[in-house]
Amino acid sequence: xxxxxxxxxxxxxxxxxxxxxxxxxxxxxxxxxxxxxxxxxxxxxxxxxxxxxxxxxxxxxxxxxxxxxxxxxxxxxxxxxxxxxxxxxxxxxxxxxxxxxxxxxxxxxxxxxxxxxxxxxxxxxxxxxxxxxxxxxxxxxxxxxxxxxxxxxxxxxxxxxxxxxxxxxxxxxxxxxxxxxxxxxxxxxxxxxxxxxxxxxxxxxxxxxxxxxxxxxxxxxxxxxxxxxxxxxxxxxxxxxxxxxxxxxxxxxxxxxxxxxxxxxxxxxxxxxxxxxxxxxxxxxxxxxx
Numbered sequence: 032x033x034x035x036x037x038x039x040x041x042x043x044x045x046x047x048x049x050x051x052x053x054x055x056x057x058x059x060x061x062x063x064x065x066x067x068x069x070x071x072x073x074x075x076x077x078x079x080x081x082x083x084x085x086x087x088x089x090x091x092x093x094x095x096x097x098x099x100x101x102x103x104x105x106x107x108x109x110x111x112x113x114x115x116x117x118x119x120x121x122x123x124x125x126x127x128x129x130x131x132x133x134x135x136x137x138x139x140x141x142x143x144x145x146x147x148x149x150x151x152x153x154x155x156x157x158x159x160x161x162x163x164x165x166x167x168x169x170x171x172x173x174x175x176x177x178x179x180x181x182x183x184x185x186x187x188x189x190x191x192x193x194x195x196x197x198x199x200x201x202x203x204x205x206x207x208x209x210x211x212x213x214x215x216x217x218x219x220x221x222x223x224x225x226x227x228x229x230x231x232x233x234x235x236x237x238x239x240x241x242x243x244x245x246x247x248x249x250x251x252x253x254x255x256x257x258x259x260x261x262x263x264x265x266x267x268x269x270x271x272x273x274x275x276x277x278x279x280x281x282x283x284x285x286x287x288x289x290x291x292x293x294x295x296x297x298x299x300x301x302x303x304x305x306x307x308x309x310x311x312x313x314x315x316x317x318x319x320x321x
Contacts, residue, residue, distance in 0.1 A: 056084035068135020072098025175233030202288030258287030
């Protein structure tokens with residue numbers, strides 16, 4: 032998928048640093064919030080967001096430590112901290128029962144906010160979501176364990192390693208300009224931040240472990256979407272997740288890796304639009320899952 036212009040003109044002074052965000056679509060339409068994962072940003076949602084904004088009010092944001100949002104030494108970029116910022120933003124946006132669509136570690140954040148913190152959603156779509164162990168690639172585990180060593184790599188070596196890692200999230204391969212855009216936040220001054228967030232994910236396993244027994248209590252409509260060729264979080268994890276959530280539907284997209292948004296954007300958008308069809312009809316919000 033070729034790049035399109037992407038801007039996050041609004042800011043929010045969160046507990047973990049300044050967050051950049053944007054909103055598009057009709058102001059009175061059903062609200063949809065998109066969450067990205069690691070090591071990406073809201074940029075991966077650009078095509079889907081534009082399509083959904085025709086009939087939904089779409090919110091996108093870069094998590095603290097990612098994309099256009101603030102990064103700094105000592106920043107808390109744990110899943111628990113990111114979930115807290117997510118809840119902050121929902122309060123700022125005055126969203127009491129949004130539709131949530133989340134990818135990768137954004138899935139863990141969405142699940143945690145709902146199951147642990149009691150944040151209400153109307154429904155939820157989980158795309159190649161971090162949710163069940165083991166998660167994370169061998170590369171991310173190695174780097175997370177030795178983040179201080181990798182952070183001292185010469186810039187050229189770091190960028191080459193980074194390009195190889197990010198590119199492996201795609202099955203057919205990323206458009207060169209897209210790869211450049213995904214890598215850009217992590218080069219130059221962003222090099223240290225890249226290794227900080229991988230180190231944080233190494234210590235985040237307990238966050239998802241604590242939620243596993245609660246998946247069976249989710250009482251809102253859920254769809255699980257997975258790239259059939261995902262090597263970062265294999266499709267078997269998606270099948271297990273869907274089986275644990277009552278009434279959840281699993282949609283496997285052939286020819287797509289972990290970055291389904293880039294590999295098969297039309298198929299992903301069609302799947303999500305089908306899931307959102309009845310949102311345009313009024314109805315009471317679902318209660319939070321216990």
